[in-house]
Structure formats: C-alpha cells, structure tokens
Amino acid sequence: MRVGAKQAATLSDYVGKKVSVICEGCEVLRHLDGGDLLAEHGDASMPSLLANLAIAVGCERSTSGFYDRCKVTYYFSHKDWCERAG
Numbered sequence: 721m722r723v724g725a726k727q728a729a730t731l732s733d734y735v736g737k738k739v740s741v742i743c744e745g746c747e748v749l750r751h752l753d754g755g756d757l758l759a760e761h762g763d764a765s766m767p768s769l770l771a772n773l774a775i776a777v778g779c780e781r782s783t784s785g786f787y788d789r790c791k792v793t794y795y796f797s798h799k800d801w802c803e804r805a806g
Contacts, residue, residue: 728765731758741773742795749795750777766794 731739734754742749752773761772770792774781779790796804 728767730763730765731761731769732763733766734758739773740795740797741770741777741792743774743779743790743792746779746781746790746792748777748779748792752776770794 731754735758737754738751739754739757740749740751757769757773761769764772774790774792777792779792781788781790
C-alpha cells in the first residue's frame with residue numbers, strides 16, 4: 721500500500737450506526753444496522769459490499785445483465801454531507 725493512501729471504510733467502522741443504501745431505478749431506500757451487517761458479512765470493505773446489499777434489500781435486478789443491473793449506492797443525508805465536508 722502506498723504511504724498516505726486512504727483505506728476504504730469497513731463494516732467495523734459502522735457498528736452502532738446505520739448504513740443507508742439507495743437505488744432510484746429500483747425505488748429503494750433502506751437503512752440497515754451496521755452491527756447486524758457486520759455479524760452477517762464480517763468486516764467487509766464498504767465498496768465490495770454493495771452487490772450483497774442489493775440482494776439483501778430485495779432488488780430483482782441485482783443479478784441481471786451489465787446495463788440493466790441495480791445501481792445501488794450508499795446514501796448520505798444532507799446532515800451527513802455537511803459533517804463530512806467540515
């Protein structure tokens with residue numbers, strides 16, 4: 721790993737917090753418990769977890785072809801964005 725490179729967040733960073741996912745195409749917005757996800761998926765990195773979360777929230781397009789698949793992403797509220805920006 722490069723010196724000074726930022727590591728991806730993992731589920732252990734979200735124990736006691738909510739993990740929110742959204743897919744506008746599937747009309748899905750879910751708030752999942754970080755501790756429950758950690759117990760189910762282990763300490764997975766957040767970027768690699770999205771495909772599993774699409775299946776977990778019941779997306780029927782999660783395993784379809786390349787162009788029509790679910791585009792689930794992490795959702796951050798306005799307050800979350802403000803806190804991240806400082």
